[in-house]
Structures are given as structure tokens and as C-alpha cells.
Amino acid sequence: MTLYARFAAHIDAVLNSLVAAGELPGDLDRRNVTVEPPRDASHGDLATNAAMVLAKPAATNPRALAEKIAAGLEAIDEVASVEVAGPGFINMRLTDDTWRRELSAIDDDGANYGRSTTGTGHIVNVEYVSANPTGPMHMGHCRGAVVGDALASLLEYAGNKVIREYYVNDAGGQVDVLARSTHLRYREALGEDIGAIPEGLYPGDYLVPVGQALATEFGDTYVGAPESDWLKLFRTRAVAAMLEMIRADLALLGIHHDLFSSEAELQAAGKPEAAEKWLREKGFVYDGVLDAPKGETPEDWEPVELPLFRATQFGDDQDRPIKKSDGSWTYFGADLAYHFQKAQSADQLIDIWGADHAGTVKRIQAAVAALTEGKTRFDVKLVQMVRLLRAGEPVKMSKRSGNFVTLADVVNEVGKDVVRFTMLTRKADAQMDFDFAKVVEASKDNPVFYVQYAHARIRSVHRKAAEAGIVCESADLSLLDAEELKVVKLAAQFPRIVESAAAAREPHRIAFYLFDLAAAFHALWNMGNDAPERRFLVVNDPATTCARLFLANAIGQIVRNGLAIMGVAAVEEMQ
Template sequence: MNLFADIRALVLECLQGMVAGGQLPEGLSFSNVTVEPPRDAAHGDMATNAAMVLAKPTGQKPRDIAEALAERLRADDRITSAEVAGPGFLNLRLAPGVWQGLIGGILTMGAEFGRATLGQGKRIHVEYVSANPTGPLHVGHTRGAVFGDALASLLEFAGYEVTREYYINDGGAQVDVLARSVYLRYLEAHGQEVAFPDGTYPGDYLIAVGEALKAKVGDSFVDQGEQVWLADVREFATDAMMDLIRADLKALGVEMDVFYSEKSLYGTGRIEEAIDDLRDKGLIYEGVLEPPKGKKPEDWEPREQTLFKSTEHGDDVDRPVKKSDGSWTYFAPDIAYHYDKVQRGFDALIDVFGADHGGYVKRMKAAVSALSDGAVPLDIKLCQLVKLFKNGEPFKMSKRAGTFVTLRDVVDQVGPDVTRFVMLTRKNDAMLDFDFDKVMEQSRENPVFYVQYAHARVASAMRKAAEAGMPVDDATLQAADLSLLDHEAELGLAAKLAEWPRLVEAAAHSNEPHRVAFYLYELAGTFHALWNKGNDVPSLRFVQDDPKVTAAKIALARATSVVIAAGLGILGVTPAQEMR
């Protein structure tokens, strides 16, 4: 049920009629014809750009096309007015019965209202968080986790089959550093005084890991060389960190379908298989890269390396996959990992990276393009930094983590619902200020409270109606006489609800879950405005003496809560039944 799609279909039908009537030439493409909310609500309920996009290919004046189209649209019972504006935009107003019928439709469909078929069951892979398993997740990971999880839920709501995946970076040197850091805590657990050299991890979170290692192996590693304990401690420490990370994600309400180990790519032939695939396509060669642009590093020297011809797939320069000493570069296992994704048969891939991975975008897109022969698109979303504030000051680092603020620090302060919503109040590539005081305020300036308050107000109105002896079950509300909703503020709220299916498709198409948070804030504002009008106009209050009028008004409120709950569900936020 998508009113904007319905009216667009009407516009296209009228345009086809104009073609048949000789007012427009045959062979026109209507793919760029849109129907959307006007920028200024005073101009109407919907607007179409049909005349503007058809003027050039037809050689006609936009206003002439718009006038002819308007005449045809006015013949439909759903259209009460069609007015040409400016150079040729066409503003439409819909009959009250359209909005009233929408309310009934929402109540009938319930949580299914707004679900799209955009994905058509296509398989899409979303990789997010993928933090090094060397410690607890920090606030930057929190934003990526929330964004990736909400995006996955949005895509599912839009009809895709989604796989959520965490790539465990357990194949690099940082895991050896973790093992050495845990070994120091292990020695500490045996009563030895230790010092943490630069480059190791001094956070208190490794104290328990060191003690657990002692409980497992006793003193068998004490005063032994790395050749004795490094491999075992590395595996033990990585498992312990992943248990910690899983617990952190669970506290945030994030559950992964797959945890994929980078280490599984080494020594198994998987990296070689991926590189051989590129070699078979003529994209691997031995060569020497040009020196870096700008000031040449003093230690730079031309070295022959094994290179991926990524420039043939949109990259700026070719990229090394094997060093001159024969070892793989960091890029090689990433190629192998994405080769594995392609081989698993996904129709599209999405990677959610931190802002510091901006330099990886072109090379990774080039690799996927080459590996899939251009058949599998890769979208890479970069999440910018989060600045934390408390009491007007930057929030200090976590003592437990040693060097950063953890995900748990944030969730423990404000809870998972507030954390998730606030992380989506800015587009992913924009900096985000997270003020612990402001996100707990009960004011319009706090979007979390504002949206939750709207849902809680609906629940309050329904309780009040029930206490007055008026049934508020969905069956009763679906049978309500919705023609009694005739005030412009009530119809305006219905019009805002009508935007939900369109918003879902647009947000899913662009992979931008923050649009859901923005829409919910606007919807809450429209609902609160109607509620507040009831203070001055008693007839607009949701609970009236007349049961029939109350049923109609509660139906509108209930429809609003259905949409708010659906949107919050995508964001991973629990709708509030009351505010305290």
C-alpha cells in the first residue's frame, strides 16, 4: 500500500492517454517521472515533475504539458485539485477519503505496512564492525555497529535476504601483540611485576584474560620463550576477545549471522585461489610502482612486486598483492575474503568501514568488480568519528580500556535504545556529537525522547479510552467511521503516514538508514502538533464523549504508533509505552 506509487501510476496512465490522444509523441520514456511530497506543504499533498522532464524530448513548453496533464488528473475521484506552478510543476491535492482510507489500510496491514518488494528476495551481504580482536569495542565501532545493523534491518524490510557478517581480523601482527600483552598479564597473575612496552595493550580488560590463562595452563608458560607459548596464547587471547566483543554487541542489540576469520584464509590456498582468478583474467603482473605523489619518502626505492591491475576497474593506481620478499600484502587477504563473498552467490555487497579506511574504497571496489566480472556491486559506507561530551566537556577515556571510550561505557550511561537512535541522527559520513546530557533530556531537542514520547502518548490515549469503557482493539478500530476525521490537522497526520512506504524504498535504495530516524522525528512532530491542538480545540482530542468519534480518532493514533514502531524496529529501538 503506497499512495505515492498509486498516484504515480495514475500520472503515467494519464500520460499514456495523452500519447494515445496525440498530445504527446510516441516512444517517450517516463522513467524519470516522479510523484513526491512538495517542498512546501502549503502547495499541496503531492507534486509531479512530469511536464518538466518531458518538455525537452517533446519540444513542448512545460506549462502546456502540465495543463493538459492536470485536466486529465482532475477527472479522477482521488484528485480534488491539480494546479500548475512555476515553470511547469504540477501540485496535487487529494480527497479526504484517500487519507481516511489510508488509516484503515494501515490498521489492516499492521506491521506489514511500508514493507517493500524493492529487494525482490535478492541476497545482499552486509559486513560491519569487523574490529581487530585486540580489545573491547570503542565508540567508533559503536557507530559502525548501529549503522550496519540498522541498514541490514532496513534492507530486510525492503525485501532483501540479508546476511550480517563480522570479519575477524585475526591474521595480522596485531594479534601477536595481543598475545604478548596477555602474557604480561599472565605473569602478573603469577605475582610478577611487569611493564608494558610501547605498542602493547595496557588496558585493565586483559587482567581477567591473564588470570584465565593461568587457570588453564598453570605456570607452564612462566619464564618460557615465545616459541613455547605464542601460538597457544594468541589463540586463547583471540577467543577471549571475541567473547568480549560478542557480549558488547549483544548489549547493543546486535547479532551477527556469521563471524568470518581472516586466519582461515592463510595456509588454506584461498588467497592463492583468489589471486589466480585475477591472474587468469590478465589482471596480475610483475611490475614496479611509481613513487608516491608529492614528497618522495627517503627510504623509497623501486622494487618489483606482484601487482593487481586495479586501474582497469576504476582505481587510481595499480595495487601490490605480494611484496618483493614473497609475502602477501594486507590487501591480498581482503581480496580473498571478497572473492569468497562473490563465490557464496550474493547479489550485492556492502562494507561498513571507519572513516580511516577511505583510501581502501577504490581498490576494494576494483577488486570486487574484477572478481565478479562486474556482476556484483559493492557499496562501501564510511562512518565518521563520534565526539563524546558530558557536563559540557569532552568525555574522558575509559580507565578499563586504557586509551579509548568503550561501547559499554556508552551503553551503560544511556542504554542501548538511546545509543542506537542517537548514532543514526546524522548521516554516516558526517561527524556526530554525542552529548550524554542532551540525549537524556525530555525535550523536543532530543530526537530519541521526542519520538518515544509520541508512541507513549498513543498508548496513553488508548488506555484512557479503554478506561472510559470504549473498546480499542484493532478489530474495532478497523471498523471505525474514518470519515469523522475531517480536520486539516488530522488529514495532515494521515498524509505524513502515507510517506512511510516511499521513505522505506528511498532509504533502502541509497543504503541510508538515517533517513528512517529523520522521518520518525518529523512524524512525531506532526503527531505532537495535533495532540497539542487538542488543548485549544477540544474536538481534536483523541478521547471524546461520543464512542464513534473516539474510535475514529484512536484509529488515527493507533496507525501512527504502528508506523513509529515499525521505524524504531528498523533502528533496533524498543517503542516506549510510557515515559517517566
């Protein structure tokens, strides 16, 4: 049990003793009781809001309750002192030995330090990327891909079972455009001069090999054939080729999905009809007429009866059609059925969407609430686009793609780890600039470098200690002083950072924390620049060196654990 979990248990035990003594009611809801570092480190090591949260429902004065809780906490061996502040906040200072034991716990747990059981028993479906299968991955997809994959890893680290899913949008008009674009390349492969790619078709060179493969297989069979003879075939082959390309692009980022779900197969299997039937039986779908468009009504508009989902019953601002007037499914109708399918195998759903889909969040949230009768937690995380720069100037488009910069080009230039880490250095819904020059810059202003440099320094000092003949069979942690224990206190926050980040579905919190931890380590390291006795490697003092190497190794372990959640490898040395 890590330190914060242990003190949560300590506080719970104190509250139980107050209940047993008749000082508190036994039915108080303690879910909002927290244990965390005080905002101001001068106030202590840990703080709890227990008295502030419980005083009102217990019909007592918060400061009076805080005094009683503080008395119980003072009896704990790990606690050096307790102070009640303001109206009832409780601040604790822990003994130095408590922090030294936590340092040993980091070493003992190794790669498992920070793992949590808070998600045990939950199955979470995380759907991310889900780009149209019409071409290679581009940088517009990259951020959502990294955020989704890191979130999936974070949730697993917190004890959840996770299903990584990609929804293949292969039932819309865009795949017919893909088939026609492929047919053009097929004719080109057979020797036809196709000239400039017509407006409305996909211009990228990535369809050239697909056309060549079809030409080899079918010869000129479909050159002059009517579209009805080849459209379905070319669509199927082109989508398969694009998915193979997409999988390869995602693999460059270290991303692999458990499940690829096809929209076309979903519709062929009658899933939208099944969802509509279920909703009708519950009274959530009815036949009705939409209101006329706001403002000036188009001359060709006429009221048409459509099957409408009662989205307003679940927080949306209007009811939504699930079918068009021609009987085909609306995008919403198909998406509704897809989420119904996902909810059959998971009790929590998360969608990672581009910010341009913000307008459809309410209706999908309403649909999931209806389809699962409010039993399934559903989150939509919106991801802002990334602006690509090179030394401050916008990056030109890729010739191969036709009109965008491919993910593969970016990863091949700066590396998977740089791309992944950088995508997590800001909240997902905040705008981001990706400057090719800055993301590889060796400076404190580059979080990727700064965190990796901390780990490389740690590995380097261990190598130098070995070269100096210092062998540490054990470490006397009592030799660590207040400045060194300050870094231990930050390191000990990692488990609670994991739990809070998982609960909020915000993997960027791991990146932020690692930067803070790296900064604290670098500050401790830099003390040795002016005071040689503060260095991690003091050749004539092997006992102190071994204690500091033990500390450094623990910090390196947490850096590795955090980077692993982010899908980033920790470097052994800086090139």
C-alpha cells in the first residue's frame, strides 16, 4: 500500500473510532474525504479535508471535529505533528523515516509502483483515431491517437480492463469517392493518361499501388465497364488497402487496437434496426416532424415524418432524426447503433473526438444515457488540432498525401517518443503548436528533452559509480537530508497522480508530473555544481554516494513508469 492510500486508511480508522465513541454518526458519506499535499508546502506534508466535508452532515462544528480527528492522527507513529488550520483543515508533518520507507517501497515495487486497483472490475472501451479509411494517417489524426492510446494505458495502470477500438467509417459517401479515385489510378496503371486528378477525388499518390494491384489482378476488365460493375469491388479493395496503411502508420507510433469495427458490417448486420426497436419499446423513439429550419425557410423545405430520438429527455436541445427521408440512416442513427453495440461489452465508454465534432457531443451522450438506462459512464474527450511549424513557419503539405502532412513523415523525422510525449504536453482541448525545431531542442523549455535528460543523468551516474569501483550492496537512507527528502515527497505523489489522472481521463497529467519531478531532480543535481559534497557521486564518501544512488534509482524508476504509461521509452544516454 502506497503512502497516500495508507494515510487514507489511517484517517478512515480515526473516523471509525469517533463513530464507535459516539462522536460521529455511522452513516456519513466519506467519498469526498481526501488526502493530498497542501498547496503550500510550508504547511506540512499531507492535508485532509475530513472535518470540512463531514461537519455539516454530522451537525457539528468543523474546527471542533478537526481537533478530534487531529488527536487521533497524532497517535500514528508515522506522524511527527498535526495542525488544525483555519476553519478546520488538518495539516500533517510526517517523520523523515516515513519518507525513507516510501523510498524503499518505490525500489521494492519497481515497475509496479503507482499501479492502482481503483479500476478493478471495470471494462472500459476507449475508441480513438477512427479516421475515415480514405488515405494514410496525417497529423490531424496524431494527437487524438496519442491521447487515446495513453489514456487506455493509464486506465490499465489504474486496474481497469481496457478495449482499444477503432471505428471504421466505411459506409458513407467518402468510400465511394475512394473507389472512384482508385478506379482512376487503376486506369493509369494500365497506361491511360489520366491528367490532373479531377476535383472531388483523392489526389494523393498513395492510391497508385492500389490501382497497380487491381490492374495486375483484373487486367482491363473494368476500364470501360459501368460504375455499377466495379464500385463495390473497388470500394472493398481500396478500404482494405487503406486500413493496412493506417495500421502501419499507427504502428510507427506504437499504437495497436484490439478491435476494428466496421460501420458497413454494423449496418449489414441490422444493428441500427435493433437499436431502433429497443428504443421504440422504451418509448425513446417516435415518429414525428422536425421544426422548420430557423431563420429563412428554404423554398424546397417541406415537413416530413421521420423516426425521432427523444434526445431532449436526456439533456439535448432538440430531438434528433435517426433516419433520412429516403429511409437511409443518418450519421447519428448509425452512431447510436454503434454505441449500443459497444455498451454490450463494456460498462464505461470513452470517445476521443476532434474538436470539430463538439456540436454532436450532447446527442451522443443522450443516446448512450437512453441505450444503457444511465448505467454506463460515457465520456467524450475533445482534441484540438495541431499546427505544424518549422522554426516558427507553417510546414508545407506532403506531395505523397496530396493535401496534408503525413504522420509517417513526422515520426520518421523526429521519432516516435518525441511525437508521443509532445502530444501530451498540453490538455487535449487546448490548441497546440508542434515546431520541428523546438521538439528536438536540448533545453529546459522542451519537456521531452528535460524529462529524458533526467533519466539519462541517473543512468550515467550509476555507470560512473561502477567505473569508480563503488559497489552498493545496501544503502543507509538516514544519510539523506531535507533537500533530498523533498524530492522523495514529490516522487511519492506518483500513485495519487495516476489515480486522479485516470479518474479525470486526462493522461497529460502524467507528462506534467514527470516534468515537475525532473525539474526537482535537476535542481538537486545542480547543487553539486557549486558544492562538490552535494554531488550524487562523492568518490571518497561511498556511504553517502550509495544513499544518493538509491534515491536517484527510485526517481529513474518513476520516470520509467510514467513514460511507459505515455508509450515513451526512457533513454539510457543523451546523444
